[in-house]
Amino acid sequence: MAAAWNLRRRARLQDSLHTLGMAGVLAIAASVPLVDIYRTWAGMRAEKAAWDGITGPACPTAEAPSPKLVGRRPLKDFTYGDVTFERRHGHASCAGFRDDGEVYRICQFNAPSVLRVTTPKGTVVFEPGPVRPTTVTIRDGVATCVLGGWFRS
Numbered sequence: 001m002a003a004a005w006n007l008r009r010r011a012r013l014q015d016s017l018h019t020l021g022m023a024g025v026l027a028i029a030a031s032v033p034l035v036d037i038y039r040t041w042a043g044m045r046a047e048k049a050a051w052d053g054i055t056g057p058a059c060p061t062a063e064a065p066s067p068k069l070v071g072r073r074p075l076k077d078f079t080y081g082d083v084t085f086e087r088r089h090g091h092a093s094c095a096g097f098r099d100d101g102e103v104y105r106i107c108q109f110n111a112p113s114v115l116r117v118t119t120p121k122g123t124v125v126f127e128p129g130p131v132r133p134t135t136v137t138i139r140d141g142v143a144t145c146v147l148g149g150w151f152r153s
Contacts, residue, residue: 056148108151
């Protein structure tokens with residue numbers, strides 16, 4: 001009788017260990033995608049913080065681009081979302097982010113000299129000068145500009 005009781009006890013223990021082992025395997029299998037999801041989320045938050053953290057003095061503005069800053073050739077232009085950017089020199093790097101459901105855009109320029117930014121709400125001209133890193137943020141159709149940024153090309 002005691003031998004049969006020990007066999008049943010051992011069988012129940014093996015079943016419990018088997019169930020526990022399967023639960024552990026399933027937990028590990030489920031955690032792998034969760035780690036990737038967290039890494040993606042944390043990376044996006046870090047990128048947004050880096051772009052939003054660009055500070056500096058405000059860019060000088062003008063009614064129209066200064067002829068001496070523009071030169072003879074037409075300004076280089078590109079459209080990002082519903083915003084058109086025109087610049088004299090250099091390269092641009094842009095990113096878009098969401099804040100409370102609204103999309104806003106940030107563009108960095110490594111040496112624009114002059115920038116004309118056209119949004120649905122109007123056009124503004126910034127004159128940061130030659131070889132000055134410049135960052136333009138578009139929120140609610142309004143362009144703001146600071147002298148600063150980490151984009152280099």
